Amino acid sequence: MTIPLKEIDEDKLYTDLGYRYQYLCDFIGITEEDIKLIHGSASVLGPKVEGLVDAVYDQLFAFSCTKKVFFKERGKHDGPSEDKATLEDYDLKKPQIGMRKSSLKRFIVRLVTKPYDGDMLNELDRMGRIHTPKGAELPSTWSLFTCRLLWLSFK
Numbered sequence: 001m002t003i004p005l006k007e008i009d010e011d012k013l014y015t016d017l018g019y020r021y022q023y024l025c026d027f028i029g030i031t032e033e034d035i036k037l038i039h040g041s042a043s044v045l046g047p048k049v050e051g052l053v054d055a056v057y058d059q060l061f062a063f064s065c066t067k068k069v070f071f072k073e074r075g076k077h078d079g080p081s082e083d084k085a086t087l088e089d090y091d092l093k094k095p096q097i098g099m100r101k102s103s104l105k106r107f108i109v110r111l112v113t114k115p116y117d118g119d120m121l122n123e124l125d126r127m128g129r130i131h132t133p134k135g136a137e138l139p140s141t142w143s144l145f146t147c148r149l150l151w152l153s154f155k
Contacts, residue, residue: 017125018118053104056104061092067090070096071085
């Protein structure tokens with residue numbers, strides 16, 4: 001079976017969030033029905049968000065290369081008392097981690113309860129910029145869904 005080639009305006013991927021979103025949906029295979037299923041999971045997922053986020057951070061802290069990302073940011077969020085901390089003793093009880101966990105919880109709730117509209121695309125773009133090296137220097141839509149871990153999964 002040959003899949004027809006879909007022409008993509010590559011320049012538009014960098015200038016139009018809606019176009020880039022649709023391209024990513026097409027590439028990954030996400031449909032409107034999938035989005036309805038995601039939204040339909042809110043009542044089941046909602047009570048589990050806290051445990052899910054805890055599991056994510058447990059996993060992130062289980063590997064030196066991902067834990068190091070948070071450790072490097074400790075002075076910005078945890079205060080000067082962390083200057084002598086080591087990677088090994090840096091733990092999930094730090095203020096930075098609580099802040100980040102709260103942010104992830106809000107994001108997950110938003111994914112399963114809010115429409116995937118312009119506001120959502122702008123939020124995804126903002127988050128992509130935060131989590132992408134040199135994000136602020138990139139064209140306006142470059143960062144949408146381009147977090148480091150996403151890129152690593154394709155390498």
